[in-house]
Amino acid sequence: MASPPNSGRNTSGLRNEAGAGPTMLELKAVSKRFPGVQALDGVSLSFAPGEIHALVGENGAGKSTLIKIVTGLTSPDEGEIFFEGRRLCFQSYRDSLAQGIDVVSQEIQVIPESTVAENIMLDKLITRGKTGLIDWPAVNRAAAKALDIVGLPLPPETVIKSLSAAQKQLVQIAKALAAEAKVLLLDEPTSSLTEHEARTLFGILRSLREKGQTVIFVSHKFEEVFALCDRVSVLRDGRLVGTRRTEELTPADLVKMMIGRDIVQTRPAGPAASLGPEMLRAEHVVRAGKVEDANFSVRAGEVLGFYGLVGAGRTELARVLIGEDELDGGAVYVRGQKARIRSLADSLERHRIGYVTENRKEEGLFLQSPVRTNITVTVWNRIVRRLTRAVSRSRESAIARRMVDDLDIRATGPDQKTEELSGGNQQKVCLAKWLAADCDILIIDEPTVGVDVGAKEQIHRLIWDLARRKDKAIILISSDMPEVILLSTRVLVFRDRRIVGEVGGLDDGTRTYAEVSAEIGRYLH
């Protein structure tokens, strides 16, 4: 791998790149560390007035941390932020709003029970003089104006919860526009918009540019970056790779900047996949509103990739398979037998299917408990002493210690509190509990989100070994295309709740990464 280009450590270098023009918002050598992850590492960036500036990078590259710092949701460990030449020191999100920095976040954050107008005007409700009483007609008028700009023909009194996801997203955009912010950050704003709505949005953003406002646009979609943005800054592993004018750049250059190499990591050495019997098969699986007619099968020794955008139906399908969500139609076969899985307890005890959640802190771990508890929770009932019905401490410790050794979990020992581990090691603990329970079908959801590079490679190695050496059948859900291509034998592409394509034969080494990714990419449009 080539050494990364000069990152933000070199402040003056960036200045030259950015040109000597005026700046609206400037970050100087900003660093932020979270337990186990260096989220931002000496990033210096400047945003000019009257530009649309794209911010791209893989998952975990530091984009969301950067947004949080700019909007005052978190404070940097080191470095400074300048806004119109003044040094900023936010105590809270309100501070950044007051300064004229607003954000449209990726997740939809609306108050479902209140009206569209109230959501738009929430932070700037108009009152009758100093009485503190809300002037609803004025609020509704102001909101209607903002709605008109985003092209959402709704009465301002409409209650939010009846809106579609796209409409809610537009309401959020209207809210940010109504604030007349000088800097507007948009985090994946088009993820739930139709093409028409997206085009309207781009028109609005261009008019903001004309007015001299700064738009910071976070996106995974290259076509948007090239069509809309003047400049693009690329983050990788918490560092700034560089800032370029989009007209001087090709999509291939941008990929190279994001991923850091032409061809992604080579596959770990090892035997070619020798596939065993079919372990899991889904036939016409339906989950109302989430998954439509999913058909696939996965064999022992195989890694089946589920690729697609968030909400495309991948995790939703996984949740049906493990019985966390109800099956509304179709059938699931485990080892050739029709299976009725009603809960994760069923999938674990009867079918030896394990599920590593994408959300390890909320759904995967008992953070306050020791590593030992988290690893052995799935096997307590198997290591009970006959007489006292007590869990055998010695066997429990032995299992935990074996897993800590096998998976190279960096902890002081099985008794260390899980919260104290780094993201990558926590992820290994999440995997370990299913291996301890001897599961041979594993559904692994976004295994490397929020883990640093070293741990990422270890986890990749581990997943590879589980399939190749231990003959596990693995379903790998990931939004990280290099990861999916690197590890999978076969990839299913999900779009709009359906499996829209299959790309097989990834391990015969006949195609390059670029060819495979292009093939997968074709199904996404």
Add this chain to the structure above:
Amino acid sequence: MTTHDRKRSGVSGRTLGLAISAAILFAALSLLSQSFLSGYTMFVISRQMAFYVLVALSQAFCLVVGQMSLAVGAIGSLATIVLGLGIDTWGLPAPLAVLLALGFGVLAGAANGWLITRLKIDSFIVTLSMMFIFMGLRSGISGGQPYKIPASFSFVGQKSLFGVPYVFLLVVLLLGLVGFMYRNTVFGRRMLATGGNAAAARLSGIATDRMVVWAHVLSGAFAALAAVLWASKLGSAAPETGDDWLIVSFAVAIIGGTGLNGGVISALGILMGSAIFMLIKHGLVEVKANPYYANSFLGLLILLAIVVDRVREVYSGKPKGKASP
């Protein structure tokens, strides 16, 4: 998950702190009052402590799985009525009436658990409603009059072994079993896991709904047991039994270190909590505090216990970010 989970051998810092507090209170009361160290006072105090422990456990079972029960006292009260009806009205043999009362506690708890998990209603709402339903039933059925029970029934509640009340011995034994259950058995550990992180527990293959139902069943059973023993102590089945249990159950459980967010319990802590609670109440009598203010002291005590716990958390430097998401 539990304090035990982290420190297997010996006693956690929190429980040690409770024991020291209890010892200081004990020493202070010994100096303050001549009669304190008498056998009689010890008998009364330890017996009352036993009831506090039972009532606190009844609450703690629910707290551990991340729930609460406002119906603790109401279940106790109606269990008393069932006992009284059985013995006094229907003329059943005492052991059978006791079984009926305990059975009622189990059923009431199961009903709470079922409503909460099946209909997905918050435990606060369900147990609040059930509390009023049970309270109404007890007044309606009993008309406010106590039921007579035979003198022989009072053996457990009024007698002692070498000066130690039978009730206390029984409760210490139960407390040991409960501690063992949470520390060592799959059942107990799964309840702790459910309270520690319900989503993670469910996604680790634990039937969390079942754990919640069981927690309420245990809660109901212990409330009914406390009621039966209370009748044995009083020598009659009094309808007003359980009227002050709600606040006591929270106070002793919280002082004893039971986590309000679930997943943490210490049997020894609850014993110490009941001792502290009892000694402070006794102390207030000794210093002739106006009994009309008693509830204010109780409330203050609960607040103090939570504040102390919070301070400990902040100074041990670990989960201090919890207050803000």
